[in-house]
Amino acid sequence: DIVMTQTPLSSPVTLGQPASISCRSSQSLVHSGGSTFLSWLHQRPGQPPRLLIYKISNRLSGVPDRFSGSGAGTDFTLKISRVEAEDVGVYYCMQATQFPWTFGQGTKVEIK
């Protein structure tokens, strides 16, 4: 199985300031077809996860442009340009390049 490792596990941030979450995979996520299937999800307490970004950097329709994804190979990053109160919760990366699909352990973002 591909192991997804997120850092940090907890990120206290100041409103209006940027935040960054790293996700590293135990092997390359480049699929044989050339695409890289790395997505980012956000989960608020008591809610199901919500997809933010897929294939490294594609924002789902309706996701604010303060969220951006980048990376390649085994190293990926989710950035929030200016954190808003509604951004608190847990962020997960997920790989779907190889079965079984696997998630990172989650990064909790909270306001300082």
Add this chain to the structure above:
Amino acid sequence: QITLKESGPTLVKPTQTLTLTCTFSGLSLSTSGVGVGWIRQPPGKALEWLALIYWNGDEYYSPSLKSRLTITKDTSKNHLVLTMANMDPVDTATYYCANRLGKGNTGAFDVWGQGTMVTVSS
């Protein structure tokens, strides 16, 4: 608009078989490219991918749970069923079904059900 909703028992006893239903609208598992997956989340813990079924009947399971899991789809009723045999207290979790984004290979779940909490206890 795609919606999914999970249903099933809230409490099962150890060794019993869990049967969960995912009822959906706005998508059809007989349409080329469609895929629906199951994911679970133990209380306070991370998400765990369980299984995925595609419109063409291809099924994929978590290797660690493969011997215990079965997905079946009923395209006429717009639902799919997940069964998990030999339940154990460590299987206590919220179980989600989710739609795979798009008809092509996107590798992401864009629409999730609200989840159903299952407790395994005698």
